[in-house]
Amino acid sequence: MSPWVTGVGLITPVGNDRASVEASLRCGNHGIAPVEFLGNPDLPVKVAGTIKGFAVDSPNWRDWAWPAGAAFPKEVLRGLAPHGLYALCAVEQALAAAGLAPGDVAEDPGTGLYCASAGSAMLLHHNLAMMRAVRGARGNPMGVVSSIAGTLNFNLAAHYRITGTVCGFVSACASSSHALGYAIDDLRLGRLRRAIVVGAEELNADSLLPFAHMRALSRQSEPALASRPFDRERDGFVGAGGAAALILEVPESARGQTPLAVAAGWGQAADGYSVAAPHPEGAGLLLAMGRALADARIDAGAIDHVSAHATSTPVGDRAEAVALGRLFGSRGLRPSVTATKALTGHGLSLAGVMQAAFCVLSVAGGFMPGNPHLEAAGPECDGLELPRRTVDRAPTAILSNSCGFGGSNVCHVIGTPGRFTG
Amino acid sequence: MTPTPPSPKPLLARFPAEVLAAYERHRTQGDPDAVQEVVIAAVIDYCPGRPNQRPPVGDSTRLIEDLAYDSVSIAELVFFLEDLFDLTISNEDIMQVRTIADLRACVIRKLAPKAPGA
Numbered sequence: 001m002s003p004w005v006t007g008v009g010l011i012t013p014v015g016n017d018r019a020s021v022e023a024s025l026r027c028g029n030h031g032i033a034p035v036e037f038l039g040n041p042d043l044p045v046k047v048a049g050t051i052k053g054f055a056v057d058s059p060n061w062r063d064w065a066w067p068a069g070a071a072f073p074k075e076v077l078r079g080l081a082p083h084g085l086y087a088l089c090a091v092e093q094a095l096a097a098a099g100l101a102p103g104d105v106a107e108d109p110g111t112g113l114y115c116a117s118a119g120s121a122m123l124l125h126h127n128l129a130m131m132r133a134v135r136g137a138r139g140n141p142m143g144v145v146s147s148i149a150g151t152l153n154f155n156l157a158a159h160y161r162i163t164g165t166v167c168g169f170v171s172a173c174a175s176s177s178h179a180l181g182y183a184i185d186d187l188r189l190g191r192l193r194r195a196i197v198v199g200a201e202e203l204n205a206d207s208l209l210p211f212a213h214m215r216a217l218s219r220q221s222e223p224a225l226a227s228r229p230f231d232r233e234r235d236g237f238v239g240a241g242g243a244a245a246l247i248l249e250v251p252e253s254a255r256g257q258t259p260l261a262v263a264a265g266w267g268q269a270a271d272g273y274s275v276a277a278p279h280p281e282g283a284g285l286l287l288a289m290g291r292a293l294a295d296a297r298i299d300a301g302a303i304d305h306v307s308a309h310a311t312s313t314p315v316g317d318r319a320e321a322v323a324l325g326r327l328f329g330s331r332g333l334r335p336s337v338t339a340t341k342a343l344t345g346h347g348l349s350l351a352g353v354m355q356a357a358f359c360v361l362s363v364a365g366g367f368m369p370g371n372p373h374l375e376a377a378g379p380e381c382d383g384l385e386l387p388r389r390t391v392d393r394a395p396t397a398i399l400s401n402s403c404g405f406g407g408s409n410v411c412h413v414i415g416t417p418g419r420f421t422g
Numbered sequence: 423m424t425p426t427p428p429s430p431k432p433l434l435a436r437f438p439a440e441v442l443a444a445y446e447r448h449r450t451q452g453d454p455d456a457v458q459e460v461v462i463a464a465v466i467d468y469c470p471g472r473p474n475q476r477p478p479v480g481d482s483t484r485l486i487e488d489l490a491y492d493s494v495s496i497a498e499l500v501f502f503l504e505d506l507f508d509l510t511i512s513n514e515d516i517m518q519v520r521t522i523a524d525l526r527a528c529v530i531r532k533l534a535p536k537a538p539g540a
Contacts, residue, residue, distance in 0.1 A: 062473075074468075074472070078495075079494075134505075138505065138510070141494060142494065142498065
């Protein structure tokens with residue numbers, strides 16, 4: 001059994017709803033904008049994938065602003081980090097898209113919640129500084145639940161009164177792909193009939209600048225040139241914030257909903273190589289892709305589109321290109337490969353489920369995004385099909401990759417309801 | 423180096439001007455009525471519900487039964503009052519607080535040893 005995707009919610013640098021995100025993906029419009037952190041124009045981080053329509057720079061939720069139409073009570077807002085607000089908005093969208101009211105999932109033992117975020121470094125820093133200012137005498141009562149890495153699980157489970165299961169995943173940039181994978185497994189095992197999967201990250205000095213200190217970020221100041229996955233001139237990733245949510249349902253319990261796409265299978269494997277760098281030949285990723293294909297009961301020839309993890313770092317993109325070359329190129333297969341981080345930037349924990357959501361839009365909308373920022377692909381990409389423009393053809397089976405620190409590799413197969421019977 | 427505690431003005435920045443004025447009256451003149459005004463403003467601010475709702479409150483209004491305060495909202499309110507007035511309210515103190523009048527009395531009692539000019 002392969003679960004159906006019946007709802008998508010998106011708060012992303014390229015749009016805050018399904019229609020605007022799909023339009024951006026089709027047209028190759030990026031959401032990367034100039035930024036300045038900590039009032040320091042000399043920092044080498046000049047651009048980022050920003051979220052429009054929200055103001056969440058303050059550590060105090062009372063100062064926040066978000067798009068009109070959503071009214072949340074104080075007892076919900078007080079426990080949220082900035083990315084928790086994004087996540088809440090994305091889940092609201094996804095539920096509505098699936099034809100579900102919040103009351104439909106409340107206290108339903110068949111509904112589970114699977115979350116991924118890195119927590120809020122900004123709030124952690126702010127709350128601990130306040131605590132230290134009074135030498136530990138007092139602190140923000142919501143400091144823990146709003147800032148540590150489980151903040152999404154805590155807050156969303158309480159708000160939606162989730163009783164099936166609630167869990168969180170922390171595997172860096174593979175986190176939300178893990179969340180999606182384990183949600184699929186729980187649905188297949190008959191433990192649940194419905195899963196809400198959500199990933200989110202905030203974008204601020206505390207979340208992003210530490211990656212500059214690893215020399216992982218692009219130093220480019222031109223938004224259209226900064227995130228250039230697979231390009232020979234790529235020089236690092238561009239940070240992004242936002243949230244993406246999916247509603248997954250067992251077909252028999254899908255209430256007559258039309259599936260947008262099918263979560264056909266997934267696989268994971270580890271590099272066993274480095275704390276931060278990928279295996280140079282993409283060994284773990286290759287194994288994970290093979291496992292995802294086996295899980296979906298298809299071979300590589302059935303894949304007509306790949307949503308690459310490629311973040312625009314020299315070593316990461318190279319490793320993935322080598323792995324893709326082995327899986328596809330060496331067999332004369334040329335699926336269309338896209339790296340949507342050219343448009344969004346890299347959403348870290350959010351990246352996997354955001355990509356999966358984009359794949360759902362591709363399947364439902366009948367298109368495959370291109371690589372509009374690619375000028376000259378690196379030599380390791382020989383044999384890969386990297387179209388510049390959107391391909392107006394409906395994919396039937398997409399492979400979506402995620403890779404995280406510590407050599408964590410997760411791949412998903414997302415396809416059409418016609419190709420995968422559910 | 424020990425960081426300086428936050429000054430009250432940022433804490434009160436989101437409140438109406440009359441609440442800031444009341445806080446200043448407390449600080450400079452030790453006016454207990456001014457404390458009442460600030461305490462009520464804080465109770466309304468931390469009251470669960472939609473951010474723009476303003477529940478009716480008076481001396482006998484009960485935090486939990488009438489205003490739907492839960493344990494976290496009470497902890498937030500206490501944290502705010504501790505920070506604003508630079509005092510410590512223990513769990514034992516707060517267990518005795520049921521109404522707004524109780525809370526005001528608790529704050530004034532805690533302020534007593536340091537009032538005006540202390």
